[in-house]
Amino acid sequence: MRKSCLLLLIICIAIIMSACGIKEEYPTETNEISAEKQVGYSVQFISLPENMALSTDQCSNEEKIYLSGLDLQNNPILSMYSHEEYTQIALPEDISYIHACCMKESGVAVLAGDYPTFWTSADDTARQNESKLFSLCILVFDDQGNLSEKINLSDEICNGTNWDSLLWDNHYYYLMSATDLLQVSEEGNLVNSMHLEGGCFISQAVTADTVVISLFDSSVDGGNDTVRIKKLSSAERFSFETIYTDDQLVLVGMGCNQTGNILVNLGERIVSLNTKYVEDSEIFNFHAAGMLHTGFPRLYSSPGGYLLANSNAKKLTQLVYGELSEKEELLLWLPWGDDAISEWIEGFNLTNTKYSVVVERVDISDEQSAEAVRAKIIEGFAPDLYFTGGEGGFGSFRGSSVFENLLPYLDNSEQVSREDLLTAVIDAASEDGGLYSIPIDFTMLTMSEQMNLLPQKEMSISELLSLPSVKNGTLTVFPPDMSKESLWYWLSSLYLFSNLNEEDGTCPFDTQEYKDLLICCNSGQNVHALDSTPSIFSFQQLPGIRRLIYLQTQYGDDIALFAGLGTAYSMEHSFAISNTSAHKDGAWEFIEYMLSADLSKQEFSWPVTVAGMNRLIDKACTAGLWFSDMNEYKTLSSSNAELLRDFFDQSSGAGMVGEHPALIQIMKEEAAKYFAGDKSVEETAAITQSRAQLYLAEQYG
Secondary structure, eight states, X not given: OHHHHHHHHOOOOSOOOOOSXXXXXXXXXXXXXXTTSOEEEEEEEEEOOTTOSEEEEEEEOSSOEEEEEEOTTOOEEEXXXXXXXXXXXXXXXXXXXXXXXEEETTEEEEEEESOXXXXXXXXXXXXXXOOSOOOEEEEEEOTTSOEEEEEEOOGGGOSSOOOOEEEEETTXXXXXXXXXXXXXETTSOEEEEEXXXXXXXXXXXXXXXXXXXXXXXXXXXXXXXXXXXEEEEETTTTEEEEEEEETTOOOOEEEEOTTSOEEEEOSSEEEEEOTTSOEEEEEEETGGGTOOOOOOOEEEEETTEEEEEOTTBSEEEEEEEEEOOOOEEEEEEESOOOHHHHHHHHHHHHHOSSEEEEEEEOOOSSHHHHHHHHHHHHTTOOOSEEEOOSTTSGGGSOSTTTBOOOHHHHHHOSSOOGGGBOHHHHHHHOBTTBOOSEEEEEEEEEEEEEGGGOSSSOOOHHHHHTOHXXXXXXXXXXXXXXXXXXXXXXXXXXXXXXXXBTTTTBOOOSSHHHHHHHHHHHSSOOOOTTOOOOBSEEEEEEOSHHHHHHHHHHHGGGEEEEOTTOEEEEEEEEEEEBTTOSOHHHHHHHHHHHHTSOOTTOSSSEESBHHHHHHHHHHHHHTOEEETTTTEEEOOOHHHHHHHHHHHHOOSSEEETTOOHHHHHXXXXXXXXXXXXXXXXXXXXXXXXXXXXXXXXXXXX
C-alpha cells in the first residue's frame, strides 16, 4: 500500500548532471578533516545479519541501529547493530511478525504480533493472512536488549493493518499506516486517530519538541494536490498545523538531525529546514551520487551520519560524513530506470575505486526527441554509456556508428569471457561481426509444443496439416484465437531467425516450409475469444522462470519448448559503450560488474551468464517459487530443467525482436495478398523470394 502511494509522489527529474561533493553545514562534524579536502556525505551499505533475509523496519540514534525483520522461514528477528557487530535480541514465543520499531529514552520499542492481513515474505512474495483475529503488542527493550515491558494493544487497533512506522513521544505511541495515524496510550489504549479517504501518509518523526507528520491528502483545499508536513500542536486534542507544503509532489520521506531540525527527502536530494521550516541547505544529492532508488520514508541520526530507513529492506543504508574520494565520472544516458539498475549503479559506485557512474535521464520516446539526441551525439556530446534495453532504450541506435564493438573487451577481460555467456543470446545480439550492445538479462518469445496431441515426436508442418484431426477441425496447428495478421507477424519473424543467413545474404522463401506456414496461417483463423479448440503449437512469451513453472503446473510434462520455428529474444537490461568515450575501459568495468550480479531472484527475466542461469534453475528446482493464487511453493521438475538447459544450448534459429523490419514488411505485404485471395500460395512465395532477394543484395551485396 505504501509503495503504491509513494509512486504517486515521486517525479523523475529530466537531467542529472551534478557531481557529489556537498559541503556539510555543521562544523562539529568537520573537526578532524582537513579544510583542503572535499567533504560531505557518501552512502554506506551494511549487510543484514546472516540469519535475516529481509528487514521490515529500522531505527537508530547516534550510538546504535535497531532493525526488525524475517529469516528465510519467515520467523521474526530483532537485532542491534553497534561497533560494526550485530547482537540478536530474544523475542517472546508468541510473536510472528514485527511491523515497526522506534527509539525510546534508553532502548527500543517494537510493534509486534501476528502477521498482518497483507505482508511481504522473506523471498519478496506478497502474502495474505486470512485470519479474522489478530493480536498486536508493543515490546519495550532496555539498552542491553532485555525485555522490560509488554503492552497489549486494545482490540480496535488489532484489525490486520500493516503498520509502517512507530514513534514514541511524551507518553504516547504513534502508529502510522498508509491511510491511518493512531495515538496510543502507554497502557495500549487507542486515544485518538486520523484517517485519510484520499491520499496517504508518508512519514512521521519526533523533532526537538513535538511530533511531525508528512502526508498527501487530495481531499482538502478543494482537491488541490499538495504534500504537507504538519506539526502536532496539541497532543490532547490531536490537532496539527501545517508548517511546510510541497506542490511538486516530490516529498518521499522525513526525519530530523541531531539538533532537532527537520530533514526532508525530496526524492532527488535530502534537504534540511531551518527553524522557520524553510529549506536552508542540501545534505545529500542521491542522483549526483549515482543512486536512483531514493524511496526512504524515514530518516534518523545514526553513528557517523544518518540512517535511511525503509520497509522490506535488503540492506542497511547510511549516509556517512567524511572525506569524499575523487573518481573519474562515467556518464550514463538512461531513458528509464528500475530497482535493478539502481542497485547496479549504487554497488559499482561503492566498490570501484577509480570510476563512478552518474546518470542523465534522456527521453527518446518519440521520433522528435530521438532526432534531437542524434544531433547531440553528432555535435560531440555523447555519454560514456548508453542504456539499450527494453522499450524506449537506445537499442534503436544500432551498430558501430554510435557504439563500441564489445567483443575485443570480452576476449581481453579477466572477469568474463564469451564462454561465460549464453552463446545463443550473444549470437542473436551480434550484428556485422560485432557485439555493440550486451544484455545483462533478457526475455524471449518462442513456441511450445503440446506433445500429447501428436502421434509421433517430430512432424513437419506438411505432416501436421495432413492429420485427420487437423483436417476435420477438432485440432489446429496454431492457436485459433489469433488473427491472421498477428499470427503471421510472429511466424514471419521467427522464420527469418531460423532461415536468414547474414554471412552470404540469403534467405529461402520459395520453399514448401514457407508455403505450409502461409497455408496454416490462412486456414482456421476465425478468431473467437471463446474458441477452445486445442492447438499443437502455442506462442509463449517467457519473461522468466515463473511463467515456465506455471506452464508446468497446467500441462505437466506434456508441453515442451520448441525452437524449431525460431526464437525471438528481447533485451531487458542491456548496455552499450559510446565509440567516442574517453573512458572506455571504465565503462567496460561497469559492464563487467553488472554481468557479475546475482540475478537468481529475478522471476521475470533470464540472466545472460551461464552461471546465473544455472543458479536460477537450481533455485527453481529446490526452493521453488511462491504462487499466491495456489498458496504454495512450486518447483521446476528435473526433466523440464534439462529441457530448459538444452533449449539455451542451441545457438541457431534465434534473433532479436525488432530485427529486419524491411524484410518483415515485404513478407507481410505479400502474405496479405494471399490472405485476401488475390494470389496463390505459390505466387506469394515466389514474389516474396524475388523482392527479398533484391533487398538482401543491396544490404549484403
